[in-house]
Amino acid sequence: MRYVFMRYPGGKLKAVTFSYDDGVRQDLRFAEILDRYNLKGTFNINSGFLGLSNRITVEEIKEHILGKGHEVALHGKNHMAPGAGFKPVFAITDILECRKELEATFDMIIRGMAYPDSGVKAMHNGNDYETLRTLIESMGVVYSRTLGADNDGFMLPSDFLSWMPTAHHGNPALFDMVKKFLEIDETRLYSSAMYPRLFYLWGHTYEFDKDDGWNLIEKFCSEISGKVDTWYATNIEIYDYVKAYNSLVTSADGRKIYNPTLKEIWLNIDGKTLSVKSGETINL
Numbered sequence: 001m002r003y004v005f006m007r008y009p010g011g012k013l014k015a016v017t018f019s020y021d022d023g024v025r026q027d028l029r030f031a032e033i034l035d036r037y038n039l040k041g042t043f044n045i046n047s048g049f050l051g052l053s054n055r056i057t058v059e060e061i062k063e064h065i066l067g068k069g070h071e072v073a074l075h076g077k078n079h080m081a082p083g084a085g086f087k088p089v090f091a092i093t094d095i096l097e098c099r100k101e102l103e104a105t106f107d108m109i110i111r112g113m114a115y116p117d118s119g120v121k122a123m124h125n126g127n128d129y130e131t132l133r134t135l136i137e138s139m140g141v142v143y144s145r146t147l148g149a150d151n152d153g154f155m156l157p158s159d160f161l162s163w164m165p166t167a168h169h170g171n172p173a174l175f176d177m178v179k180k181f182l183e184i185d186e187t188r189l190y191s192s193a194m195y196p197r198l199f200y201l202w203g204h205t206y207e208f209d210k211d212d213g214w215n216l217i218e219k220f221c222s223e224i225s226g227k228v229d230t231w232y233a234t235n236i237e238i239y240d241y242v243k244a245y246n247s248l249v250t251s252a253d254g255r256k257i258y259n260p261t262l263k264e265i266w267l268n269i270d271g272k273t274l275s276v277k278s279g280e281t282i283n284l
């Protein structure tokens, strides 16, 4: 059998994405930095906080976030940690109301999320992850960022409703991770280690106001941008692409691959990069 690994659009080995929470005023300055480096990010918004003086406005989100190709995702109407001290129905209500209100406000379908606060890492009051996961999935949320570990192997998640980011931007090892990520060279990988890589950075943009944070994020964006082997995408673009890749149909002998999706899907097969166009069947 051959090793078959996903490649991002254009046959790229790596992707970079960002996830920033709470819709604070500093998001505007951060979005401008992302634009300048041709990067894409996801902004997690609390529908119940829209209109507060320390938050970005609906019009600013339309112009500077959505209008520039970034993503708006859910973060709970009132920022309630779903695993915390109330029954699952209240956690779910906070998420569902956030979804309904943001979708109505921005006239679009919104499927992404970052868990607010302690998210699903701390479970109290009879909550458990599997129950919450089932409920969250049933209301149409397809991915949600979690917290609590470093993912410095740059792996894609096996469970998108518990999507572990690579690092917070304040991680002391951040630039060691950047160096490790940039040094990954497809031509030097073992055949079983040819899997795609993702650098997923998260945080809150108000944190850039302290500890020289604006210079830190500018340095991060400068170092990680503009690479020919890297796809710069929002969280939902990565999710949708991985799901499309997972929808490929393969014959029992592995020699035919059919792409039933609307996207061109890229693969690396035993070190050779190729693509399967929408509706196409290829013979290996």
Ligand SMILES: [Zn+2]
Binding pocket: 021, 022, 075, 079, 116, 117
């Ligand atoms: Zn938050």
